[in-house]
Amino acid sequence: MCLTLGLHWAALQTVAWTTMVLERSQTGSFGEALQTTFDGLHPCQLCKVVRAGKSEEQKSERQIKLSKLEVAVPEESFCLFTPPEPDLGLPGVTSLPVFRAEAPPIPPPRRA
Numbered sequence: 001m002c003l004t005l006g007l008h009w010a011a012l013q014t015v016a017w018t019t020m021v022l023e024r025s026q027t028g029s030f031g032e033a034l035q036t037t038f039d040g041l042h043p044c045q046l047c048k049v050v051r052a053g054k055s056e057e058q059k060s061e062r063q064i065k066l067s068k069l070e071v072a073v074p075e076e077s078f079c080l081f082t083p084p085e086p087d088l089g090l091p092g093v094t095s096l097p098v099f100r101a102e103a104p105p106i107p108p109p110r111r112a
Helices: 007-027 030-038 045-066
Strands: none
Touching (some): 007 030
């Protein structure tokens, strides 16, 4: 499931960013390290691999979506079948009881 959601790319990108910040903060300030890490102009080798992998997956997803076959069913052929009423097996009983549609009176009647 993680692979289908692309979490492996997120994990690799997180490792790349962490490594870049740590390496770049050794030669400059922490603020400069953060800025050069996340500006997109100074990617490391792992960032390039992640970008290439993501784009390859997106290309393959587009190809799969185009190759799906869609089947249309004409509206005239649509039929709705209802199941027959159950046979209760009791003499003189031909259908299920009818339930009341109205709510009981409020407040309830007093006992006599």
